[in-house]
Amino acid sequence: MAVTIVHVAAKAGVSPSTVSRVISNDSRISQKTSRKVRKVMEELGYHPNTLAKSLVTKTTNNIGIVLPRPADELFQNQFFSEIIRGIVTKAASCGYDVLMTTGASPMEEVKAVERLVQGRNVDGIVLLSSHKDDTNISFLREKKFPFVLVGRSEDYSDITSVDNDNIAAAYSITRHLIQLGHRRIGFVSGPMELTVSKDRFDGYTKALLEAGIAIQDHYVFEGTFTPESAAHIADQLVKLEDRPTAVITIDDVLAFGIIRSLWNNGLRVPEDCSVVGFNNTSLAEMCLPQISTVDIGTYQMGQSTVQALIQHIKGDGFEQARIIIAHQLIWRDSVRPPEQS
Amino acid sequence: MAVTIVHVAAKAGVSPSTVSRVISNDSRISQKTSRKVRKVMEELGYHPNTLAKSLVTKTTNNIGIVLPRPADELFQNQFFSEIIRGIVTKAASCGYDVLMTTGASPMEEVKAVERLVQGRNVDGIVLLSSHKDDTNISFLREKKFPFVLVGRSEDYSDITSVDNDNIAAAYSITRHLIQLGHRRIGFVSGPMELTVSKDRFDGYTKALLEAGIAIQDHYVFEGTFTPESAAHIADQLVKLEDRPTAVITIDDVLAFGIIRSLWNNGLRVPEDCSVVGFNNTSLAEMCLPQISTVDIGTYQMGQSTVQALIQHIKGDGFEQARIIIAHQLIWRDSVRPPEQS
DNA sequence: ACCTGTTATGCAAAGGTTTGCACAAATATT
DNA sequence: AATATTTGTGCAAACCTTTGCATAACAGGT
Numbered sequence: 087m088a089v090t091i092v093h094v095a096a097k098a099g100v101s102p103s104t105v106s107r108v109i110s111n112d113s114r115i116s117q118k119t120s121r122k123v124r125k126v127m128e129e130l131g132y133h134p135n136t137l138a139k140s141l142v143t144k145t146t147n148n149i150g151i152v153l154p155r156p157a158d159e160l161f162q163n164q165f166f167s168e169i170i171r172g173i174v175t176k177a178a179s180c181g182y183d184v185l186m187t188t189g190a191s192p193m194e195e196v197k198a199v200e201r202l203v204q205g206r207n208v209d210g211i212v213l214l215s216s217h218k219d220d221t222n223i224s225f226l227r228e229k230k231f232p233f234v235l236v237g238r239s240e241d242y243s244d245i246t247s248v249d250n251d252n253i254a255a256a257y258s259i260t261r262h263l264i265q266l267g268h269r270r271i272g273f274v275s276g277p278m279e280l281t282v283s284k285d286r287f288d289g290y291t292k293a294l295l296e297a298g299i300a301i302q303d304h305y306v307f308e309g310t311f312t313p314e315s316a317a318h319i320a321d322q323l324v325k326l327e328d329r330p331t332a333v334i335t336i337d338d339v340l341a342f343g344i345i346r347s348l349w350n351n352g353l354r355v356p357e358d359c360s361v362v363g364f365n366n367t368s369l370a371e372m373c374l375p376q377i378s379t380v381d382i383g384t385y386q387m388g389q390s391t392v393q394a395l396i397q398h399i400k401g402d403g404f405e406q407a408r409i410i411i412a413h414q415l416i417w418r419d420s421v422r423p424p425e426q427s
Numbered sequence: 428m429a430v431t432i433v434h435v436a437a438k439a440g441v442s443p444s445t446v447s448r449v450i451s452n453d454s455r456i457s458q459k460t461s462r463k464v465r466k467v468m469e470e471l472g473y474h475p476n477t478l479a480k481s482l483v484t485k486t487t488n489n490i491g492i493v494l495p496r497p498a499d500e501l502f503q504n505q506f507f508s509e510i511i512r513g514i515v516t517k518a519a520s521c522g523y524d525v526l527m528t529t530g531a532s533p534m535e536e537v538k539a540v541e542r543l544v545q546g547r548n549v550d551g552i553v554l555l556s557s558h559k560d561d562t563n564i565s566f567l568r569e570k571k572f573p574f575v576l577v578g579r580s581e582d583y584s585d586i587t588s589v590d591n592d593n594i595a596a597a598y599s600i601t602r603h604l605i606q607l608g609h610r611r612i613g614f615v616s617g618p619m620e621l622t623v624s625k626d627r628f629d630g631y632t633k634a635l636l637e638a639g640i641a642i643q644d645h646y647v648f649e650g651t652f653t654p655e656s657a658a659h660i661a662d663q664l665v666k667l668e669d670r671p672t673a674v675i676t677i678d679d680v681l682a683f684g685i686i687r688s689l690w691n692n693g694l695r696v697p698e699d700c701s702v703v704g705f706n707n708t709s710l711a712e713m714c715l716p717q718i719s720t721v722d723i724g725t726y727q728m729g730q731s732t733v734q735a736l737i738q739h740i741k742g743d744g745f746e747q748a749r750i751i752i753a754h755q756l757i758w759r760d761s762v763r764p765p766e767q768s
Numbered sequence: 769a770c771c772t773g774t775t776a777t778g779c780a781a782a783g784g785t786t787t788g789c790a791c792a793a794a795t796a797t798t
Numbered sequence: 799a800a801t802a803t804t805t806g807t808g809c810a811a812a813c814c815t816t817t818g819c820a821t822a823a824c825a826g827g828t
Binding site for chain 2: 167
């Protein structure tokens, strides 16, 4: 039915091998035949069958992604679409397509990865969501199959990962607030079992201690990414007699929630309290006051991930490495020096 | 290197054909051999080579998606991640993976689609972003290649598309506002060349006329999805002497921007003016007041898209159809009856 | 005219499955 | 007991490429 390389060969009066070599720009093919063959390809509307090609070259020019499950922390809308965009765009520009799969349960997810890898469907894999002691990781590592991990870099030393330095980012923010004159600085984290929560907290701690400021337990809150949680925390904040003059939150949503709830309690941001967010979502820019936040370079993370993965696949002089994407502090209206008191 | 079907066959003492039939649960295989073969497969850690299989069956169990370009309207974060999630989840549950590609330019995009189709890499295609007179559409249609269009349903009658009924949704909202007693109702659209803008406007118009209310040109605004645009429109709104008592916006972002800007001008929502959004993004729920909006069922659109596509691929009794996903009005704090005046 | 060295092309095997058809064995029918 | 039917398995071709090796053609040097 479909036009194959043999049809082209026949019509051009050459052998299939020659056509194949024309396609791959083999240097040994003469100008003349090359032109002739290309013309026929055009006429016949020939397109190589990728499957057959992959079968013999053992290479698919596909990279696989396992979609995080909805419950997963990584499925924060903003993060997800940005990183996918980074991945697909970079992949496309390198001649790769992206094969996405998912599993309803952790077990099915492992099955899916196995199928991708063993079925020779992809040349490499991006692990977007990963747990501690991830079965996927040990599997891929054992198979020596090229893969790159996004996030969680410090849990594994011998595999390639792309991450941002959450410790450094939180440290910079905290330092900046201190330099502005803040001494009572609150911290609102997400669930502490998330690495990002922990890391950002560590950065906060580090900056405080370095400045000779003691960590106050009652300035540290553990929340979830819901408005309710934010409201609850804000209520507690308001009740404090030695209320912080600035609050660092681990996500723009939290920052937004806190700002709103403080406001409900008659406190203004930034006049009465500065608030900083994280992740530079559109929310941060959209609301009033515009929220100071950290751009963690999600799009670029996607790009770098693919770049590393492709190097890994190609294998030329590739070494495992932790790749750290630079963050950028974005100062907006929600922060100012504390009132003199 | 890798273990193939012949290895399994040899070790199990049967022919490759038999192993193949065991895998596909062919009814003619006896219980005994089936068990024996499965055991060997397990022992050897055999996984079928998908490529080889696809080559002969001419079926890949992949569906293709062309990622919209960043500039594209469809790449609104919320919409994008939700629909992708719907698509990938449904696909996975039907045994399909999703192959994503993209093109930096429209021309490259067409190339990418051609490659996917002609290279026999996917069994069907989801067109997420489409323009009027889309080259991809005519190409796929001509090739008789299974595909489903998301959105833009009314531009084409003979192809399958999944969409929500924007006219009906806007109509319902408007009607509801009228029933609450509103007579002066504003409408804030996105760029009018977008079909969604036009459709939602039509629904608005229909409801008004039906209620015997004339369309007032100065109540209709054309904006973009930026806070600035919203602010600009709000300024105009405030200046009107016969200011609307309610405003319908075409997107939650716009609603949010309008609410904020009205507020800056000393007007309260919903006390001084009701505001309705669209798309039920997390923003609508998060801000104060919580915004009444329309859930257009994006996740479900993704699911239905895949379902239709797979039916199309399987081809059993399939007919082209426009599939309309039900919307749901979500009433929250930003709406109330108008002040008696 | 002969040999050497390039340069351009073809042959055939390999890659791992599926599947129509033929066949052998086992069971049922008379 | 002989034949018909069912059941289970194997053979070999087909799917479409790529690529190592062999070979043909041709040029240049003597």
